[in-house]
Amino acid sequence: MPSTLLNPILERHRRDGTRLMQILRETQETLGWLPPEVITAIAAAVGWPRARVQATAEFYSFFHTRPMGRYRILWSDNITDRMLGSTELMQSMCRKLWLEPGRVSEDGLVSVDTTSCTGMGDQGPALLVNYRAVTRMTPQRVDEIVELVRAGTPVLGWPEEYFQVEDNIRRSDVLLGHGLTPGAALAAALERGAPAMLDEVKAAGLRGRGGAGFPTGQKWAACRGAEADVRYVVCNADEGEPGTFKDRVLLTSHADLVFEGMTIAGLAVGASLGLLYLRGEYRHLLEPLETVLARRRAQKLLGAGILGRDFAFDIEIHLGAGAYICGEESALIESLEGKPGRPRIRPPFPVTHGYLGRPTTVNNVETLAAACLVAKHGGAWYAALGTRKSAGTKLLSVSGDCTRPGIYEYPFGVTVAQVLADCGAHEPLAVQVSGPSGVCLADHEFGRRIAFEDVPSAGAFMVFDHSRDLFETARNFAHFFAHESCGFCTPCRVGTALVARLMDKVAAGHGSPYDLEELFKLHRLMQGTSHCGLGNTACNPVFDTLEKFRPAYERRIKSLAFEPAFDLDAALSQARQMTGRDDAAAHLSNVA
Amino acid sequence: MSGKLRVATTSLAGCFGCHMSFLDIDERLLTLLEVVEFDRSPITDIKEVGQCDLGIIEGGVCNAENVHVLREFRKHCKTLVAMGACAVNGGLPAQRNHLDLRDILEEVYHTELGLAHGGIPNDPELPLPLNKVHPIHEVVKVDYFLPGCPPPADAIWKFLTDLVAGRTPHLAHGLLHYD
C-alpha cells in the first residue's frame, strides 16, 4: 500500500495504538483487506509489536487478513431472518453467482457468507454489503444485486432504497416522546450541579438497560469517588444481542438525547471525554452521528465552556468490527484500547480501572438517554413511573411472528400478553425475551411482567407462532454462541462448540436420551465455570426449550441406545480411496 | 460392595502421557490395589477386555482399530471415563483435522523425501485412519470426563477414590485443568 494512502489515516489517529480498531477499519475500507505488509507498516507507525496488531486484526470478524472479494456480502443469520426466508435467499444468491458460501469467487469479485444478527429484525431478511446494511431482501432484490455485482457497480451507486432503514416506532411513552430540545436536559443538569444531579439519578431509581439492571446512580457515584486524574464515560452501543435494535433507533432519531445523556454522565462523574462504542453493523450511522456531534459543538453543547459554564466535555465515536463479546463492558474497553475484545478479570471493575486504567462508567444507550429525563424532570418524577423496583420505561425491539414488528416503549411492568396483543401476534407459541442469553417463555407464562423483579430484558422480544420449531431456534442460538465465544476460557470455548455439535447431532437424527442429558450437564458446567456472561448464559436457550418444549427434541430422537455422532463407515472413505482397499477390515458398521 | 473394583485402561490416539500421569500417583498405587484390580491395561498386558466396573480411555479415535477397542470397552465396562484432553476433545492428534487426510497421506508417503517411496501402506493388517480424529464421546456414550493434558496425578487419584467410595467424582479448584 502506498504510504500516501496509509499516512492520512495514521495522522488522523495520531499514530496512537489505542486507536488501532479505527486505523484498521479505515485502512480496510480503502483496500478491501489488510495485507501483511500493511499490518507491518501500521505496527511500525504505532510502535507496537507486529504480533499485537495482527492479533487484533484476526480477532474481529469484520477484519480480513486475506482478500475477501471486491464485494463482501454477509447475510444476517438470526432466527428471525431465517423465519423470513434468509437461508433460501442466500442459497439462491450463491447459485446465481456460482459460489459456495464462505468462499471468494475465483476472479476475486465476491464472497457470500452469514454473520450474526445485524440488528434489523423488524425489516429482514437483512444483509451487509461491504459493511453497509441492506434491509428487506426479496428474491427480486437478490437478482438485482447479483446483476450489480456482475456489472461491477460500486456499492455507492446501488439504489438508495436498499439501504433504507426504518425506525418502526409503534408505541411511544416518556422517552421516545420526550419533546426535549437539544440542550434542555443538559441546562437543567448544569443548573443542579454535579452532586445534586447524581442524587437525582439515585432518587430516580434508574437502572441499567444493557441487561444487568445495575443501579446507575451507584455506578456513577463509584466512578466519581474513585481516585484519579482522568475519568471516562463510555456509551455501549454494541447492541449485539440477537433480536435487539432499539439502540439503533435511539441513535438514528434521538442521537441528541443519547449524546446529552453522555454529557450529563460526564458532568456527574467528573469526566471530560465520552466514547461511543458503535457496533460495526451500524456503520451507516457513523457520518450522521458525526454530523450531530459537530452541530452540538457549534451549539456549545460540547467542547470547552459548555453552555457558558466551566464544564468541558467531548465525545468520540469508535466503531466495532463484528464481535458480540465487545458488548461485555470490560471486553468493550479492551477493544477501545485497540486490543482483541476479551473480558478482563474482575475485580478491579471499570468504575475504578477502566479505559486506559482510569475510572470509567459504561452505560447502555437507553440508560444514558433516560438520564436526560431525570435531569429535566427530577428523580421523584421518574421514580413514579414503572414498578417499585424498575423505575421508568423500557424499549422493546419486537420481531418475529407478528403483524407490527418494531419498537415499543412501555412503562416497566407491562405483561408479555399485552405486548403480544399490541404487536399483532397471532397464536404465539413462545417468546424469546432479551435475546438468546435471556429467557424463552411459553404460553402459560405470558402473564409475567417485563421488569427487573420478574422478567428482566435488555430489549429483544422475538415472537414464535405455532408453525415454528423451537428446537431449530435453540440450535440457531447455540451456533451463535459457538461463533461468538471469544475463546479465552475453556468451558465456554469448548462447551459452546460441544453444544452446537450435539444440537447438530440431534438435528441429523442421531440423538439419543443420553445426548439430551449431556446438554443439561453442559449447561450446568458452563454456567458455573465460564469467565463471563457469554459462557454463563450460552446454554439458556437449550435449557429453556428442553424444559418447556421437550417434544421438539423427543420427536428427533430415533433410538434409545446411544448412536455415534457421525457415519463411521463414511469416515473411512478417504483412506479406502488412497489405499485401494475394500476388505472387511476397511469398513465399519454404525452399530456397535 | 463385594470384592474389588475391576478396572481396564487403554490408550487410543494418545501419547501415553495420561497413563504416565496415572502412575505418578506413586505409592498410592499400592493403596489403590487394595480396592481395585486391573483387567486389560498397559499395566497388566492383558490383551482382551473382560467384564469390568470401570473403563478408562486415554486418547481420541483416529483409526478403525480405535473404534473397535473403544466399542469393546463400552460393551464390557459399566462406567466409562474419558481421561485427558485427547479423549475428551480429540486433543493434539485432532490438529490434523484442518487438513485433508488424502493430502496428508500423499505428502507423507509420496512427496516427502526419505520414506523410500514405498507408496501408501495398504496391508489389510493395518487399521485405516479415519478422515478426521474424533473425541470418544462421538462414538460411544461416555459417563465421565476427566480433563487435562494430562490430568494431574492428584486429579486422577481424587477421581478414582471418589468413584471407589461411591461418590460422584468432584474435582475442586486446582485439580481441574483443561489444557
Ligand SMILES: Cc1cc2nc3c(=O)[nH]c(=O)nc-3n(C[C@H](O)[C@H](O)[C@H](O)COP(=O)(O)O)c2cc1C
Ligand atoms: C456477552 C455480553 C454482551 C453484552 N452486550 C451488551 C450490549 O450489546 N449492550 C449493552 O449495553 N450491554 C451489554 N452487555 C452488558 C454490559 O456488560 C454492561 O453491563 C452494560 O453495558 C452496562 O450498562 P447499563 O448499566 O446501562 O446497563 C453485555 C454483557 C455481556 C456479558
Ligand code: SF4
Ligand atoms: S465465557 Fe466465553 S466469551 Fe466469556 S471469556 Fe470465556 S470464552 Fe470468552
Ligand code: SF4
Ligand atoms: S491428553 Fe495429553 S497426555 Fe494425555 S494422551 Fe493426550 S497428549 Fe498425551
